[in-house]
Amino acid sequence: MNRKLLTTSGLLMAVALFLAVNIASNVGLKSARLDLTEGRLYTLSSGSKNILKQITEPMTLRFYFSQKLANSLPGISSYAIRVRELLEEYQRIAGNNLKLQVIDPEPFSEEEDRAVAYGLQGVPIDDSNNTFYFGLAGSNSTDDEETITFFQPNREEFLEYDLTQLVYRLAHPKQKIVGIMSSLPMQGNSSPLATQTRSQPWMMVEQIRQLSQVRTLETNVDKIPEDINVLMIVHPKNFSDSTLYAIDQFVLHGGKAMVFVDPYSEADNPPSDPNNPLAGMNAPRHSTLGSLFEAWGVELLQGKVVGDLQTAQKVQVRKQSRSAVVNYPVWMDLSTKEYFNKEDIVTNNLGNVVLATAGSLTKKGEVGTTFVPLIESSDKSAEIETTKLGMFSDPEELSRSIKPAGKKFTLAARITGKVKTAFPNGKPKPQEDKNSEPTRVEPPPTEEQSLTESAEPINVIVVADTDLLEDQRWVQVQNFLGQRIAIPQAANATFVTNALDNLSGSNDLISVRSRGGFARPFTRVEVIQQQAEQQFREKEKQLQAQLQETDRKIRELQNKKQEGNKLVLSAEQQQEIANFRNEKIKIRKELRNVQHELQKNIENLESWMKFINIGLMPLLVGIGGITLSLYGQRRRRGLSPVRKNS
Numbered sequence: 001m002n003r004k005l006l007t008t009s010g011l012l013m014a015v016a017l018f019l020a021v022n023i024a025s026n027v028g029l030k031s032a033r034l035d036l037t038e039g040r041l042y043t044l045s046s047g048s049k050n051i052l053k054q055i056t057e058p059m060t061l062r063f064y065f066s067q068k069l070a071n072s073l074p075g076i077s078s079y080a081i082r083v084r085e086l087l088e089e090y091q092r093i094a095g096n097n098l099k100l101q102v103i104d105p106e107p108f109s110e111e112e113d114r115a116v117a118y119g120l121q122g123v124p125i126d127d128s129n130n131t132f133y134f135g136l137a138g139s140n141s142t143d144d145e146e147t148i149t150f151f152q153p154n155r156e157e158f159l160e161y162d163l164t165q166l167v168y169r170l171a172h173p174k175q176k177i178v179g180i181m182s183s184l185p186m187q188g189n190s191s192p193l194a195t196q197t198r199s200q201p202w203m204m205v206e207q208i209r210q211l212s213q214v215r216t217l218e219t220n221v222d223k224i225p226e227d228i229n230v231l232m233i234v235h236p237k238n239f240s241d242s243t244l245y246a247i248d249q250f251v252l253h254g255g256k257a258m259v260f261v262d263p264y265s266e267a268d269n270p271p272s273d274p275n276n277p278l279a280g281m282n283a284p285r286h287s288t289l290g291s292l293f294e295a296w297g298v299e300l301l302q303g304k305v306v307g308d309l310q311t312a313q314k315v316q317v318r319k320q321s322r323s324a325v326v327n328y329p330v331w332m333d334l335s336t337k338e339y340f341n342k343e344d345i346v347t348n349n350l351g352n353v354v355l356a357t358a359g360s361l362t363k364k365g366e367v368g369t370t371f372v373p374l375i376e377s378s379d380k381s382a383e384i385e386t387t388k389l390g391m392f393s394d395p396e397e398l399s400r401s402i403k404p405a406g407k408k409f410t411l412a413a414r415i416t417g418k419v420k421t422a423f424p425n426g427k428p429k430p431q432e433d434k435n436s437e438p439t440r441v442e443p444p445p446t447e448e449q450s451l452t453e454s455a456e457p458i459n460v461i462v463v464a465d466t467d468l469l470e471d472q473r474w475v476q477v478q479n480f481l482g483q484r485i486a487i488p489q490a491a492n493a494t495f496v497t498n499a500l501d502n503l504s505g506s507n508d509l510i511s512v513r514s515r516g517g518f519a520r521p522f523t524r525v526e527v528i529q530q531q532a533e534q535q536f537r538e539k540e541k542q543l544q545a546q547l548q549e550t551d552r553k554i555r556e557l558q559n560k561k562q563e564g565n566k567l568v569l570s571a572e573q574q575q576e577i578a579n580f581r582n583e584k585i586k587i588r589k590e591l592r593n594v595q596h597e598l599q600k601n602i603e604n605l606e607s608w609m610k611f612i613n614i615g616l617m618p619l620l621v622g623i624g625g626i627t628l629s630l631y632g633q634r635r636r637r638g639l640s641p642v643r644k645n646s
Contacts, residue, residue: 058099060101062101065104086160112131161512182232188202224255231251245423301360304359341375370415412465420452426450474491
């Protein structure tokens with residue numbers, strides 16, 4: 001009786017203790033988080049936390065998610081859980097200044113009407129005209145609105161960045177100002193006095209204008225306006241010391257800059273001279289920032305461009321009175337992720353970027369800056385003298401002359417860190433008349449004093465190509481009822497706008513890192529697949545070489561046939577063709593064997609990994625549990641008292 005009472009009391013106490021622990025944890029440990037995921041998926045970066053803590057006015061985030069419709073979309077449902085938990089974490093850190101609303105918009109309801117009004121993207125998922133919503137609409141106290149129309153799963157790595165950027169824009173609703181200082185005619189020419197050379201603004205400028213306020217700056221300015229958020233410098237040719245000093249001080253005071261330089265700018269078309277049509281061929285087409293680059297620890301190699309055999313674009317040329325398609329190695333189409341920095345938000349998710357006669361950037365000097373490549377060539381590239389380019393350059397000859405250096409060349413880079421001024425003696429004096437006596441001009445008392453080193457780490461992106469900005473490199477422009485319609489063919493504009501958007505944010509926003517994804521690929525499987533594919537490609541090349549050699553032999557035999565005026569194939573020719581066919585069948589069989597072994601190795605490895613993760617580990621845990629249980633029973637039996645017979 002006493003034993004039953006103790007057992008019942010123990011169960012009741014255990015239940016009471018369980019409930020007490022749950023209540024206490026829900027109340028006292030509600031904000032506690034333990035993130036054991038690889039890549040710290042649920043741990044916010046310090047930049048996001050700083051932005052959330054600095055919110056001064058209330059804002060509301062409305063998370064629209066069609067919960068009922070998502071039941072048939074397990075992949076979306078798991079991603080939605082992550083989005084919601086991350087938003088709840090934002091709300092917890094921001095406190096009362098951030099209000100989160102989770103809304104399940106029923107079909108034909110007022111909530112759905114509001115989602116449509118916010119511009120959220122609804123996706124039909126079945127034949128019943130039901131629309132699935134998975135987006136975010138935010139507003140601040142002054143009714144400014146920002147939205148994520150649909151949470152794309154392929155942007156999962158940038159979820160924190162997208163959310164923090166939205167919050168930052170609501171907290172700082174004033175539109176960013178991009179100052180463009182260019183030696184190229186990016187703004188077009190609308191002067192009525194120059195109707196013969198009238199041109200439209202480059203579509204790149206129109207793309208930037210959709211996201212920011214664009215202000216054009218002359219290339220001879222001696223001061224950068226303080227309200228410029230990002231300075232975009234394009235093809236700085238022959239900038240005066242006063243202009244270089246203005247750029248220097250702008251960056252030292254914390255201004256962000258994106259610089260496009262070029263050792264050979266095809267977009268730089270010098271004015272034509274009717275008396276000397278070839279004069280433009282010898283006109284200089286290079287640009288640099290000279291002393292500023294030295295102060296920032298970066299160098300653009302002059303007189304040479306990068307030629308890449310692996311990424312060469314195909315061009316059409318006239319060859320012996322006929323058209324031919326050949327590779328042009330100095331025009332690069334970077335179409336895979338291996339050419340882009342996967343760790344930087346600007347380049348991680350880019351598509352193909354097209355460049356032309358781009359240069360090579362390197363870190364220079366003992367300056368305390370960090371040089372991080374953003375875009376690189378392949379290792380099948382080399383440097384080519386700019387003297388080989390121009391109107392009479394031969395694409396095939398350029399390809400033959402390239403001897404790959406076996407390394408990648410940096411085409412774009414991010415420069416960060418503390419720097420010193422390129423003008424240690426202060427502001428350059430204006431050019432004076434040589435016949436006049438030099439006079440010392442004191443700066444006005446209200447003039448901003450020169451900085452000798454940066455107030456905070458600089459953040460500058462340098463691109464060794466200006467041609468990527470031209471329309472012909474990345475976009476087709478169509479005219480529809482007087483309106484210019486852009487149809488992008490490459491991600492050049494995405495790269496530029498990503499960079500400007502990234503630079504125009506605060507240092508906290510820039511520091512928000514790219515998050516890891518949930519996908520855990522079988523890296524060993526990928527290695528085996530790459531090795532087998534490489535073997536397959538080698539076999540394929542071998543087959544092509546043998547085909548070409550056999551074709552050559554057949555042509556020789558046919559020439560002999562024609563000389564003898566024979567109408568039928570000789571026995572030698574027939575035997576040669578038969579040998580060729582047998583060899584072709586043999587090599588194709590080998591290729592099939594390679595593919596078969598590839599698939600077999602992958603399937604075996606995947607089966608073993610599935611067994612280890614799904615079968616072996618639970619089996620070992622079960623065996624361990626049974627072993628401990630048996631050990632405990634034997635131990636209790638050994639310690640139990642032996643009853644004496646009465």
